[in-house]
Amino acid sequence: MRAFLVDDEGLALRDLERQLTKIGGIEIIGTYKCAADALEQVPHLKPNVVFFDIDMPEISGLEAADLLHxxxxxxxxxxVTAYQEYAVKAFELAALDYVLKPINTDRLSLTVQRLSLRENNFTRYNDAPIIATVCCFQRLHIEYGKAEPFQWRTVRAQELFSYMIYKRNQPVRKDILLELLWPETEYKKAYTQLYTTVYQIRKSLDTAGLSIKLTNSGSDYYLDMGNNQYDVQDWEEARQLLPSLTAETAPLYVQWLKANEGDFLSEQDYIWAENERQRLRDIWYKHALAVGQVWKEAGQLKEALQLYDLVEKRFPHVEEVYSNMMQFYAEAGDLHLVRKKYEQLCKMLQDEYGIAPSQPVSQWYDQIIS
Structure with a gap:
């Protein structure tokens, strides 16, 4: 592993070089007292890791790390620094590790072990890059070719990642995330929790070998999906590839509807997800009713009713669903099922809303039965 060492103090620089040489596993290809000089040589010498002192004149280690990214x-x-208070900022910049001065050799050895493990993982993932699918229908989970489920370090990390997926490929201001996830927390403490949570997400993605990147740019965060997939986006794009809706192409639409396996993040009670959940529900409902109408007009009542069984499971509290099913049964001449469905409608409306069926529906029912 090829390394740059950067520290404006000559003695500290030589001590770090001596300890890394003693530990082994690191090829030191450059030592610099000025961060600008190190950054200039990065494209030419291509180090795998840079050890930055934080407290340096002109360009601090934190600024240099941002430029290096x-x-x-x-x-x-x-x-590598004597100041513990920089740890939170180091997390935000996705540092692999943070070592306090004076440097303890055993502690530095752990850093070298982590670097070695990361290099082995990076080589393996580059040989066989993982294309992951982030799934948000029903619940958040990531399919990435492994039997064990993707692990989230905290519940808050899972929610932050969910929101960044929702806002994928666009900048999200940090103050919006603070208001969204830590509205009651004191400002400075909330920022610390945000940085720590971002660090946890990055570590989880890195450990799984995924190429999804959560990057920082000043006042914003940005989730870069790369070549990875997102089931909601894939589902919406698949709709654009469907042919015009006819009785013959309707089965393709049903197949597309079934690919939506449940409401957006329905297992997570995220308030911010409700608008997206309702938007996707509206799309699904609109197209399901359109397919049912096409089959009804074609006289394919059996197919229409099979579809409506699925619609009723998704929308058990919508009067229109029951009303349409009663019309299908009436066209089929089955008044017994019309009565049964009307009774179900009455019970549902009373249980859920404390009301009776709407006047148009009740009048239609009375006419059909009489």
Whole structure:
């Protein structure tokens, strides 16, 4: 593993070089007292890791790390400093590790082990890149070719990632995330929790070998999906590929409807997800009713009713669903099922809303039965 060491103090620089040489596993290809000089050589010497002191003149280690990410985001960063308070900022910049001065050799050995493990994982993932699918229908889960489920370090990390998927490929201001996830928390503490949570997400993605990137740019975060897939987006795009709706093409629409396996993040009680949940429900409902109408007009009542069994499961509290099913049964000449469905409608409306069926529906029913 090829490393740059950057520290404006000569003695500290030599001590870090000596300890890393003693531990082994690191090829030191450059030592620099100025961060600007190190950054200039990065494209030419291509280090795998840079050890940055944080408290340096002109360009601090934190600023240099931010600039390094823009040059090559695959290079690992280890901060070496005497100041504990920089730890939170180090997390935000996705540093691999954070080592306090004076450096303890055993502690530095752990850093080298982590670097070695990461290099082995990176080589393996580059040989066989993982294309993951982020799934948000019904619940958040990530399919990435492994039997064990993707692990979230905290519930808050899972929610933050869910929101960034919802806002994928567009910048999201940090203050919006603070208001969304930590509205009652004191400002400085909330920022600390945000940075820590972002760090946890990055570590989880990295451990799984995924190429999804959560990046920081000043006041914003940005989730780059890369070549990975998102089931909601895939579902919506698949609709654009369907042919015009006819009785013959209707089965393709039903297949597409079934690919939506449940409401958006329905198992997570996220208030912010409700608008997206309702938008997708409206799309599903609109197209399901359109398919049912096409089959009704074609006289394919059996197919229409089979579809409406699915619609009723998704929308058990919508009067229109019951009303349409009663009309299908009436066209089929089955008044017994018309009565049964009307009774179900009456019970549902009374139980859920404390009301009776609407006047148009009750009048239609009275006419059909009489």
């Amino acid at each position: 823009k040059i090559d985001s695959t290079i690992d960063i280890v901060f």
